[in-house]
Amino acid sequence: MNRKALAAIGAAAALSLTLAACGSGSGNAPDDEATESGPVDLSVAVWSMDQTPEFQALFDAFEAEYPDITITPVDILADDYPEKVTTMLAGGDTTDVLTMKTLTDYSRWAGRGQLEDVTDLVTDYPDGKLAGTDGYDQDGKFFAVPYRQDFWVLYYNKALFDAAGLDYPDHVTWDEYADLAQKLTGTDAAGQKVYGTYNHVWRSVTQAIAQAQNDGDLLSGDYGFLTDQYDLNVGLQKDGYALDYSTAKTQQVSYRTMFETQATAMMPMGTWYISGILQAKKDAKSTVEWGIAPMPQVDDGDTTTTFGGPTAFAVNKAAKNKDAAKKFLAFAASLKGAEAISAIGVVPALQSDDVTAAYFALEGMPTDDLSKEAFAPDDVALEMAPSDITADVDVILNEEHDLIMVGEKSVDDGIAAMESRVKQDVLD
């Protein structure tokens, strides 16, 4: 009996050791390259697929073009995406295609040598200009190909402007914008509070736009260029023309809800939200009559400077099907890929008159000239330049943004703290 038990335990131990060995061994040795002739099963890491319909649209179009390649999505919760992929890559995961959610993640993974060099795919596209490639340039080499390019515009509620008897925000300055916010604040017929504008809690709402329009550099450690924008946004919430930051943050207010329930008349936000409104209107979840206008500017004039960021696909260095993965990257950046995603309201990286025309032909899109103008800004600056210090600076800027917006620190004190902390902890 005892001997039997010992033998069983020994066997169990041996088994668990083998299992453990398998678990750790599979990581670093990618399976031999699959031959590309037969059917290929291509895995693609994406986030929150049910809320991000562009992925399915791209996959369907790609599978129609390449019938012998089947796509298996690896769906990851959007909030956890960067951490999850970092962990996957550290474990030697062999998922073929990785989506680059932010430039910061990209520069980190590319810097570690975890992505395949795809420079040959970035060069020439016959059907238009591929926007947003600059952010992926790593000393002349590219490790990802952008397929969508978002930038910030001013969303506004046409009905609320009409009711107040105001002109739509056509190329306004920040002063005019603040003025509009004041005039549009009030209560609607049902007694619901309506704010003139809504600033979401992200620091980019203040910092990235100030950087783009004042030639600032968020990595420099000198942040005097942020003062005016902070004064504006802090003033708006102090006067009650914008929902205050503390409430938005502690109640985890959704910017979509703010705009779709018509609780705000204006809202600076990225173009990714267009597909969201189209969907909400299609599902009859919202009755908002909306349009987009160019971002307000510092000075009067017709030039529009805004900020934005591309989204890209990259090939995992440990991928099993590298050839098929590269085909997917090229397809997503091509005219066919652009058509597939613009059909659901997503802004493709490939820019041409055809793409824009097709985009505004979508059902539910505003058709006025102002919206079309907003769609073609003169200059789109990067939200934050990718570099090895971006992530560290980001943490500090977020923390001090938080303190300024909840009113713990004055604008000047907050900016001084950003400068001293970035200089001390990151740049030195």
Added chain:
Amino acid sequence: MAITAAPPTAPTASSAGSGTTGRQSRRNTLIGISFILPNFLGFALLTLVPVVAAFGLAFMEWDSYNPAEFVGLDNFQKMFGNDTFWIALRNTLYYGIGHVPLTLLCSLGLALVLNRKLRGVRFFRTAAFFPYVTSLVAVAVVWNMLFNPTMGPVNQLLTTLGVANPPGWTSSSDWAMPAVIITSVWRDMGYYMILFLAGLQTIPVEYYEAARVDGANAWQRFWHITLPTLRPTTFLVLILLTVGSFKVFDLIVVMTDGGPGRATLVLSQLIYREGIAQGEFGYASAISLVLFVIVLLVTVLQFRLGERRDR
């Protein structure tokens, strides 16, 4: 995966008899070891090896992909010169000093109240335990709403009670940590109440009867019978609470995410940020090592004090 085998050392073998040979006792030891082997293997593979590896990493620079590089004490030098680390350490201690005694008192109080023969005592016990089995994310979201500075019920109550400037709770640097501590006490007290209840049940009724005959009042009975006899339970609760409060992570992440600014940033959150989010696994391991040493020291100290009192 590990099977938790009870490890009594060879209950079948007779230990009596002068003829017990060395072979016999070695055999017994082997059988004993074999009983704990499955559990130990799982522990060794899944816990011990990673922990030891993490300690090694504390002296290296590693991005999780390329080979690690030995950097000596650089990580520690960086840590001790970085005020974010000191703020996180101070916040962790602040949380512990608030959370441990308050939870201990509240759970003991609850256990004493619910140890009587009351009408509907089962209902109240369940109610007190309920927060512990509720999803933490839901708890944090609801408490965030309660603590809303302008529209939250907490501040509305305070205003009706005549407080002119109620605190800003999670949107204020000074009040964010108290808000988190209140939430954590509310959440944890039910669990430790169960431990205290179990302890209270083991106190023989005769003690109280004898004390009553001797004319001891309720306070004297509590002070001279209940508290001393509960000491093992109190000790266990204290250790669990201390270790738990040094490791606090989930509640803070969901409720304040370390904010506003760095007002509620704690060490385990800093470790997660530096390691998983920023990819500096060496530096994160160094902070973990420091956290481990602190928890170890505090626990050893508590054991020492506990032993001295038992003597």
